Amino acid sequence: MAFDIIPRSFFGPSRWSNFLDEEDWTSFLPSSGLTVSEDDDHVYVEAAVPGLDPDKVEITFDKGVLWIRGNQEAEEKDANKKYYRKASSSFSYRVAVPGEIDESKEPEAYSKNGVMKVVFNKKPQTQPKKINVKKE
DSSP, X not given: OOOOOOOGGGGSHHHHTTTSOTTTGGGGSOSOOEEEEEOSSEEXXXXXOTXXXXXXXXXXXXXXXXXXXXXXXXXXXXXXXXXXXXXXXXXXXXXXXXXXXXXXXXXXXXXXXXXXXEEEEBOOOOOOOOOOOOOO
């Protein structure tokens, strides 16, 4: 029996970009993991938190390290049936945030479809200062 290997690019945005807008392609990826990306002005951290209420997620940022963690417990009892179920799930992500983060601006966190997204503002790029030479 032969097993076919599915290339990783099959799951990426390039294959589905014609059908989905940029925000929706991640819903087709496996629901575990952490993604860090950046552009000129921001650093983005996305963490999978499937089935977890955003109020149960704790996010801290200290000394350049972002920590996202959460815990959820479910308990089910039924007097008419002879069973008892208790389930729990937890996760913890720690990542060093790259780039020069602007500490004066508060990061923003959003939750959508089981993905927690934290957005950091970068410090404005410092341009070299030109010094004019004056004649004495």
